[in-house]
Amino acid sequence: MDVAVFSTRSYDRTFLEAANAKGGNRHDLRFFEASLSLQTVSLARRSAAVCCFVNDHLDRPVIEALCQIGVRLVVLRCAGFNNVDLKAAEAAGICVARIPAYSPEAIAEHTLALILCLNRKIHRAYVRVREGNFALDGLLGFNLATRTVGIIGTGKIGGALVKILSGLGCRIVAHDPYPDSSLASAGVEYLSLEDLFAAADIISLHCPLTPETHHMIDRAALASLRDGVMLINTSRGAVVDTRAVIEGLKSGKIGSLGLDVYEEEGDLFFRDLSGQTLQDDIFARLLTFHNVLITGHQGFFTQEAVEAIADVTIENVTAFETCGRAAYPIGPERIA
Structure with a gap:
């Protein structure tokens, strides 16, 4: 053929x-x-x-x-x-x-990498040490053990992440229109979106992009989140309203942001643009935050x-x- x-x-x-x-x-x-x-x-x-x-x-x-x-x-x-x-x-x-x-494990493991890197400021420490700066100021993280992680979407990828984070001692809460009974039996607590937003220290998105999930994380959702929440998106870019998230970063509502996807990634990802000036002002604004870590749709790449x-x-x-x-x-x- x-x-x-x-x-x-x-x-x-x-x-x-x-x-x-x-x-x-x-x-x-x-x-x-x-x-x-x-x-x-x-x-x-x-x-x-x-x-x-x-x-x-x-x-x-x-x-x-x-x-x-x-x-x-x-x-x-x-x-x-x-x-x-x-x-x-x-x-x-x-x-x-x-x-x-x-390989749902590939994306789940990449999600964990984003969480650990943002929490322990690995991306910032890497640059400092290469410049001979070994000061620890500004690099304080927290123990993942006992923290509450909200997983939105518990299909194969979300389920793989549940197993990983459970092994680290995290409390797992989840939201999915079709709850997984095996995960619930293993201790995952299924909540409404509103209750998950209020409970989670870290929120990780693993849902498909549908009319119902488009801009799921918007200004209204941000108002319901805990102050300083870590937000991770390895699903589809448009699940997140990028402009609203930038406002959340500026206000401190979002403490750190990890993205492997982006709303307008079609004009950016999977190509080398290092010799050009980025034309996407929204994406360029994201890159100015020290508490934002972006990878170019790399989660699947094992x-x-x-x-x-x-x-x-x-x-x-x-x-x-x-x-x-x-x-x-x-x-x-x-x-x-």
């Missing part, structure tokens, strides 16, 4: 070619660095499938353009699908498949996770070619 792979980086090509080789190089993979948009959709001409990532645009005009050139499958190299117009895909007869789970993503991507393509249905399609029930 001919597959046009968009938003390709060197590691994407390495792992996808290795996964394809396991099946005898069954598929013809064509790699493009460009992201998928209405301007680049023509690159997929002659392809029956396109392979996309988190910041590719698959809105209705793009879906309709893909349909017109004969694309029958969209296979996502990610779990989230908020960048895809599923109703347009269904109307066009295009199957959309994703990676349901690749050997195990990237290999699993490539393997399942090829599995989806092979299944569709063989029986007309991807291994992990996003079904009509998701559209409703």
